Amino acid sequence: MVFYDEFAVYDRPSLYYGWAEKNSKPEVPSNEKRKRNKVNGMLSVNAITGEIYLQLLAKSKTEDVSRYFADMSEDAYKEGIEKLVITLDNNSTHKDKMKRLLKEAMIAKGIESKIEVEFIHTPAYSPNFNLAEYEIHLLRLQELHHLPSNVTIAEIEKKLERVKILMNSEQIKNTLNHIYSLASMPSS
Template sequence: MNRTEQLAKITLNLSEWQKLYYKHQQEYIRRRLEAIKNLHEKKTRKEVMEIVGCVEQTLISWIDIYLEKGLAGLVAPIRHQKPQKLNPEQKEQLKTMLLKQKPIDYGIDRYIWTGKIIEEVIKTRWNLELKDSRIYQILDSLGLSHQKAHRDYENANPEAQKEFVSTIKKLQELQPQDKLIFYDEFAVYDRPSLYYGWAEKNTKPEVPSNEKRQRQKLNGMLSVDAVSGEVYLQLQPQSKAEDVAAYLADLCQDSLQENCTKIDIVLDNNSTHKQKMKGLFHDYLVAREIDDKIEVNFLHSPAYSPDFNLAEYEIHLLRLQKLHHLPSTVTIEQIQLALEDVKYLMNPEQIFRTLEHIFRLPI
């Protein structure tokens, strides 16, 4: 029996595939998973090779792994058997470097240690060439992990979370002229951001910051379309109730130009999102003479449940993609310039998958 016949006899476990795809962020593992999924969807090998960008021999090797070991075999990490080039003393120096210093200390205008930057500094310090995949293995052996602290909200109401998920699922059944929007706010400063960094396992990295210096700040207001993934972003000096109301009125006016006649807007429970803001928002619609042209419904996400707001995921991506790798001497004007053309951070499929993740959050 050839490979194609063997594949045809296997039923792809989509639930397991989805979990593994979310769990493993490495591109080479995701390409393997996508290849097998596309083969199960009756695409030809040639089509799959074009989709994932591989040659036939590579695809055949993935098929063989899948046939022998299943999906678990596809996500097994690549282990390099090459001898280690860093001696024990150099490894300890590398660990100290990542914990105590920053790339800027080595003439690189960044605060974040990425694999490529570590690779560059190792080459400069010890005249050794290591691939970033090997570097990550060494860091794991040194007890380091790439992490950021997060809050654990103990006051969340499980029943409110269940009801919210149920409501969002119903609202997903949209008419062509309807929109489902998630909204949230964030702040940016001309100061080091709380980025991911290397730290001892079960600890968190510290970011040096001179808090006596006067800081400049901008408030970001971000909405994301829960179907298309389109982002609507404004940066303002303030984010009071009147600022939020004006932003949402702008959003509605622009949506009208796209022939949208109904918007459901998901907000969190910030004090600037309550009755005062909604009253001002209605006044803005009346002043623009569009209050009778578009229907707007507000829905509040459950209290103490930031993970249930799609906009939170967008803001996280925004910081990763646009802010975390800016020069260490960045100004507020440069930040504003970096964010001015943001339109999409996730495509529709990624939006759908993120919502599915939200629906499966433990309650």
């Protein structure tokens, strides 16, 4: 089972929210007039091993998401996995069109009948139920928040591509227990 989510990183410094003034949006003052450079990340985390499957792309459209899942499915098949269960949110890029494009991509790769892909969608507006959200938060804290202010997108991409595991098995277990406790709480 893997948990999936997307994120974006810009080539301007990010601030940890703990350092922002109360009731304000944290922002680094800048007189830059140029367009912000951005890279989109697609991240899945294996809930057993903690391994991260990360791709960095210029865009994060439905076609990109389906291609990401096709690549991940192909790699999983090569590792002997017969069924891939993916937990993800209800973003518009995760709907029927993506699933149709994924099926087409898997047919083109010759793996459609060799590995089963099942999607579990978290409830709307529930990022706390997705292990990938916690991983992305950790990724930002550990890898991005301490970068110099003049960092480039290429340097950010290099740094992110080196990341393979963020949480150890004990941390994953504790986070999944936390998610389970949130999911089993009575609604108010």
